[in-house]
Amino acid sequence: MHKVIKEDGVFVETCESGDIEESTLGMFYQDTRYLSKYELKINGKRPVFLSASAEKNYFKEVYLADEKNEVLISRKSCIYKNTFNERIRLTNYGLRTSELYLTIELDADFKHMFEVRGFAGRKGTGKKLAPVVEPRKIILRYTGSDNILRSTVITFSRNITSFKDGRLGFSVELGPKESFDLCVCVHAGEIDSQDFISSDFEKNFKAIRESYDLWFERCTKVFTDSSQFNNLYKRSLADLRMLLSDFGEGPMAVAGIPWFAVPFGRDSIITGIQALLANTEIARGTLGTMARYQGQKLDPWSDEEPGKIMHELRQGELVNTKEVPFGPYYGTLDATPLFLILLSEYYNWTGDKKFFMELFPAAEKALKWMEQYGDRDGDSFLEYIREKEGGLVNQGWKDSKDSVVFSDGRLADPPIALAEIQGYAYDALMRMARIYGELGKKEKANGLLRKAAHLKERFHRAFWMEDKKYFAEALDGEKRKVDSITSNPGHCLWSGMLEYEKAVLVADRLLSDELFSGWGIRTMSCREAAYNPASYHNGSVWPHDNSLIALGLARYGFKDHLKKLISGMIAASEYFEYCRLPELFCGFSREDGGPVRYPVACSPQAWAAATPIALLQAMLGMRIDAAQKCIELNPALPEDINHIEIRDMLIGGETVDFAVHRIGGGIKLEILRSEGINIIMKERGRS
Incomplete structure (x- = not known):
């Protein structure tokens, strides 16, 4: 199954392996696909899929292995400030040093979401420009038929070993139990490199996790x-x-x-x-x-x-x-x-x-x-x-x-x-x-x-x-x-x-x-x-x-x-x-x-x-x-629920806590906190 994470205006949908390889997948921002291909290979081969989860919504975790099942690959990703962040970690659990070549194939087609869904009959299309390649950065660009320049800025925590036809490589040598980390940041839109979001994955992950914690704290328990x-x-x-x-x-x-x-x-x-x-x-x-x-x-x-x-x-x-x-x-x-x-x-x-x-x-x-x-x-x-x-x-x-x-x-x-x-x-x-x-x-x-x-x-x-x-x-x-x-x-x-x-x-x-x-x-x-x-x-x-x-x-x-x-x-x-x-x-x-x-x-x-x-x-x-x-309450508890407790519910700026319990054939109300709010039980029949 596909895995998706989202934050504010950006969402990224991948296949289970973490790759973007199918026609409807990608990184989307403002109804435009800013990343249409993102495929990882080790020594020219796709890693073996082990597991994947995006249960937290802001964080995706994928585990892969090489064909010998000696080098394990973890892909952890999140979105922060319109940027897709991924940390790729290779760990050698074999008994010998491994010579590896990690490749990532990238592309951005800048298609509108309607085109991705199958919209046909375009009046005209824009023009893809040649990519800008720097030691730790690649910029993919497109001038649309609306005369707007759209860019996907991709930065890496390590120098790129090679780049050709959208495929970039990194040479990796790993001794037994050694790990290699590569952090990738994919940003939708032009951005000054000096102001670019930190490539520190743990820092960005912590920031987005804390924003979720704050959200849960503000919601009724x-x-x-x-x-x-x-x-x-x-x-x-x-x-x-x-x-x-x-x-x-x-x-x-x-x-x-x-x-x-x-x-x-x-x-x-x-x-x-x-x-x-x-x-x-x-x-x-x-x-x-x-x-x-x-x-x-x-x-x-x-x-x-x-x-x-x-x-x-x-x-x-x-x-x-x-x-x-x-x-x-x-x-x-x-x-x-x-x-x-x-x-x-x-x-x-x-x-x-x-x-x-x-x-x-x-x-x-x-x-x-x-x-x-x-x-x-x-x-x-x-x-x-x-x-x-x-x-x-x-x-x-x-x-x-x-x-x-x-x-x-x-x-x-x-x-x-x-x-x-x-x-x-x-x-x-x-x-x-x-x-x-x-x-x-x-x-x-x-x-x-x-x-x-x-x-x-x-x-x-x-x-x-x-x-x-x-x-x-x-x-x-x-x-x-x-x-x-x-x-x-x-x-x-x-x-x-x-x-x-x-x-x-x-x-x-x-x-x-x-x-x-x-x-x-x-x-x-x-x-x-x-x-x-x-x-x-x-x-x-x-x-x-x-x-x-x-x-x-x-x-x-x-x-x-x-x-x-x-x-x-x-x-x-x-x-x-x-x-x-x-x-x-x-x-x-x-x-x-x-x-x-x-x-x-x-x-x-x-x-x-x-x-x-x-x-x-x-x-x-x-x-x-x-x-x-x-x-005003008129509870009707289904068979499998006998107790409901509500905490930190805001009514008119006041916080209330209460519970309802099934006791015998009836329902009892227990008021736990009520700061100026009157909580009553009232039977209703006709609206």
Whole structure:
């Protein structure tokens, strides 16, 4: 399997041996591949692979051996300050002196990430320049069609013995038990050699390790009597730290590695919502970044509209030459109401009124977009249609071309109104109504409440399928119900838009055998014509999808459903490397064996990484109101968890510690520390 490490704007994906030798691997920075080949050989031969691990996310460790199994090679690497650092150590465990020749073959093709993924039809390409070779440095250069010079600066801790056609060599003589170290630093971009990052591997490794330690210290501590959930939560924190990048407004989570190591409106926003229990910094950085790139004008090329929240922000040559509309691209319908939900939730957790008011103008613009542009025909529903070729056909979270499909297999034609997005819109309206009310703008608040009530009533009439006792996935351009049974309406539980009687039917269906695989809720019922357990959106299991449904089940007090769902997700995590829930996995039933990995899933992926935190919030039935200094709990502990202890959780700037225990048939709350925050248990049934 491939191994990946990341820090801020740089990530490096290699094969298990530590080499970059396949077409999709490399060192990437700003959507450009700055290292496309990096292959190590001893005496002209590839070493024998022994083991590899990238469990810590910031550090990769590989062990190899020569063909005689006498010289062992360790490759330890990390990323620090946009620089890939590797220490290659050769140790002779033979009885005689070994004459070795270490070679490293290097290249940088400077391809855009889209080209690496298969983008074809370039209008033109740039020009690779001759490498600059110095005794301990090689510079690979490329002038792009955007007239930007890009450079990969590679420095070595020892003098290069030879260099030809991208292959450099080092002569090594090792006596018995002697070692030889070579430190390699690969930097993306021009840099003055005098200011170049230290080639001291241990120093750089220590710095990045300490930054992770500081991150863990700033996050909420969680202890349960389930070792599997404890591992899952720790993995969640580690993966979120790995995915953090700062685009000028504070750290936020990029969507996923390798294909989506960029800001994504929907993905990053939902990750911020999911992660609030553990750390609110992600939400703040996400909100600032989304407000910074909020739509300002009408631009069909990029689907930009005033007030709209972006879908995806890319950099690099293809963006600069406008060969792709991603700088940024706005082709998503759900990011804008989700932005309002995250802003409201961030305020609920932090009580940070100053930051909230700084972003309030962006919130009002987002609300105006929903009214003016999101509802294309005035029927109260948010709908999408692609404005130009090159954009996304489907613009909800299930954005593959075949994801909105009738039960007979026909694809729906746009404009399309998705069920879950109407839920997001309802929630956003309710939250903004509350905010306007608190600001003393009663008329505006009442107007939004009326709109929300009208949307709820219209939704139940237009989307409910009486014959199937379930909500449609969507309405197509002719306002016909897209009648496949999918997970989409489950998000409306999270939004609180469903009437209780219908919410019961939705919850029952979601946890029935046709949708629940035993590991998680499928995106589509196994009884549908378009169902395929190995498809991207029509039968697979997405952890983030399940986490939002779990929060919805908790909201309505459906505890038995919630326990079943959480138990399945925790059990599934045991089958994946490092207990890491991937972006998605196949929807085969549990009776068929362990969960099956989806072949090209991002891992780690932001909203999958944050899923365990959201599941924990659902288990605790937690509602937060920092302004009222109140935490409300309604726990539902699955069978294998009898004790949850929360430490160092920040609410409105105050630190709280508490625990819940299963005792007999009930749950007991134990308050360990509560500095001005009222923690209560409250049973909930109807949302």
